[in-house]
Structure formats: C-alpha cells, structure tokens
Amino acid sequence: MNDIILSTQNGEPVASSRDVAKRFGKEHNHVLRDIKALEEGVSKNGQTPMFFKSEYTHPQNHQKYPMYLMNRDGFSLLAMGFTGKEAVQWKLKYIEAFNQMEKQLAAQHKEQQAVQDANIQSAIDRVIEARKKLDENTAFLDECRKNREDSKAKYMQVKALCGEFKAIYGQHCDTVRTMENVVRGSQSYLTSAIDSLTIVAKGYPFYAALMDSLLDGLPAKKKEE
Template identity: 35%
Template sequence: MNELVIMHDQQAVTTSLKVAEVFDKKHQHVMEAIRKLTVENSTVRKMFGEDSYLNSRNQKQPMFYMNRDGFTLLAMGFTGSKAIAFKLKYIEAFNKMEKQIKQAYLMQKQDSYMIDDPIQRAQRWIEEREEYKAKLEVLYEETQNIQDNTPISSKDYQVLSRKIGEKLERYINQHRIYNRNQIALLRWDLNNAILTAAGVPARTLIKQKHFTAVAEALVNWEPSLSTLEKLKAY
C-alpha cells in the first residue's frame, strides 16, 4: 500500500498500475475502463495522462496517470467494503501529497512584496504577472467552454421553433403548397437543415455555441434538390 499517490508534473497523481494492484484487478481491465471514460469527454480526458512503463520482460507497455478527480471518477464503479476502505486510503494519500506539494510551492513562491532583494523581487513580480495572466486565460477558456456547451434556454427554444414554423409557412404560401404530404416533406427538410447546421440529432440538443449556425441555416434555407424531386411525386 506504499506510495498510493505520487508527485508527477507538479501534481498529486496515482497510476493505473497502482489502482489495478490495490483493487486486485487486471491492469488491462483498468485501462479499458479509463479509455471508456475518456473516449467522448474532453473534460474527463484532462484528468488522465497516458504514458508507458517497462514490464518484467523489459517491454514497453501503456499505462495512465490520473489526478484525484480521475481516480474518483474511475473508482466510482468499484464496490464492496474492501473497495470502500481502499478508496478512503487513497483520499487520505491524495490529501497528504497535495498538502506537501502546496507547502513546497509556498516555500518556493514567496509573494514579491516579501522579498528584500530588489532584483529577486522584480523577477518574482514578473512571474506573478505571468501566473495571473495564465490563470485568467484558463478561467476564460473554462467559462467559454461552459457557455458554449450550455443548452439553449427554453425561451430561446420556443423562439427557434416559432421561427422555423414561420419560415416554413412563408415558403408554403409563396409556392401555394396545400398537399399535406408535401408540407410534411418540407418540414422534415427544414428541420434536417437545422440539425445538420448544429451537428446534433435532435433540436433539444442544440447548444448556445450552435445558435449562430442554426440562425444562418434558418435564414438561408431552401429545400434540397432531392426534396424538390420528391415533391413531384405527390
């Protein structure tokens, strides 16, 4: 149970090898579980870092590093009283390692106003500005990602649905189309154009980041050539 958590790239992590050992699982199955978690989610992928190790035959084999969040997500599927006990030990180990890292960082990174030497103080002040700038960039990226992936509000959804209906009605009136089958085909074509612009299979999955593309598709919509050909059949 030694070294459940280690320091890697200046953060507290554990490895897929250690998780497999501690929870008595095959490393292959732990790797499969991690890849399943990371395959479709960029946020989850940031919690894991793929690397390699040398096995007993001196062959290079894949493995993963994972931070506290990655371990927590992975271990959610581990059940049983023994698994719970191991999870608690891991949490304790993460806490201890993160505390050590924080203390070491604080010792190395004094605030500029606390440094007596003017040259060192100036160098530290420049570092502080760069660190602040980097934090702002990360915060902006995270905020933008949240905003972009937020589903459109119910009010916006209602407005979009109304605009789609108005667009369809104008086309139908302009071309004097009264056949129900033709109207249904046009409605499908317009809805398909909206979903294609957003890259989603259903209107309820449209997000804020899709809104501009959806609006442009709605304004520019004309029935596709294949739909126009099908209209002739009715």
C-alpha cells in the same frame, strides 16, 4: 501513512493505473479499457483532463507498456464503479493519500513562494539602488558639464586671465570625462540589476507595472538596454 504510492503531474498528485489495478484486484488491461472509455467521455464534455497517458518498463523483459496517471478527480471517477468491502477500504486509503500529498505540495509551494518572493524583493532593491545611483551620478554629470561650459565661456571672454581660466576649463573637462565614465558604469549596473529582476520576476502579473515604476523617467533607450 499507508502503502499507497502517488507521484505528481502538472503540480498535482496522481495515481498510476497499475497501482490502482493492483490495489483493487483488477487486471491492468481492464483498468486501461475503463480509463479510455472515461477519457472519451471527459473529452466530449470539455472537462479538464483527469487522465494522462504514460508508460512503464517491465522489470523482467524491459519492454515498455502503456499505463495511465490520474488525478484525484480521475481516480474518483474510475473507482466509482469499484464495489466490495475491500474496495471501500482502498478508496478511503487513496483519499487519505491524496489529502496528504496535496498538503505536502501546498507546503512546498508555500516555501518555494517565500524563496521566490525574497529573491524578487532582493532584485527589486538592487534595481532601486542602481536607479538611485544612476540618477545621482547623472545629476552630478549635468552639473559638471554646466561648470565646464561656464569656465569655457570665461576663458574665451577674459583674455588677460586666459591661462588661469584655461586651467580651470581643463580641470572641468577632466571632471566631465571622469563622470561620463561613472555614469556609463552606473548604467551598466542598472542594466545588470534589471536583467536579474527579469529572470526572477518576468511572467508575474505585476512585472510590467513594476518595471514601469522602477524605470519611470529614464529614456527609452536606457530601459531597453
């Protein structure tokens, strides 16, 4: 590309006051002075920050000195007063550097968003699967409990066949206990799935509505676990 050096700040490309001073043949302390004056004006007008205080370590004495980082708008505002043939050439190079960096950041953001979307969808699928399994196991547990109560009623009413119905009632009790453990396991799996979804999706605008949709019908205690 060219020999312009940019970095990133708050997700946008920025140039350093040191590099700008070097390219345009300026004293760095003069550039710092101009930036401070511009910064005051920007602040008074309530504009979005364009300049960011920073520092660098001198390679010889290893002391730290102040410098600024500036985004495209900050650079444009600062370089507006730079004149001369070489100044125009460096302005064009900086514009190209900002354009290229912004394209790279946009491409990276797109890739990161694709990965994020895939992770969220995977987490959503896991919650849906866990919710479905919990509903199925809970419904079967309810059926087992009903069967247990029915067999208990018959055991209590039919004395002549009490041994047979007692055995049936015992089997239903065992089934209910087994299914209660299964349902608790399903609830734990759903809680784990919800936690995973929260990690990858919390903070997104759709998060609250998504969780309400996925957990609709569950007791409040289950939702909070």
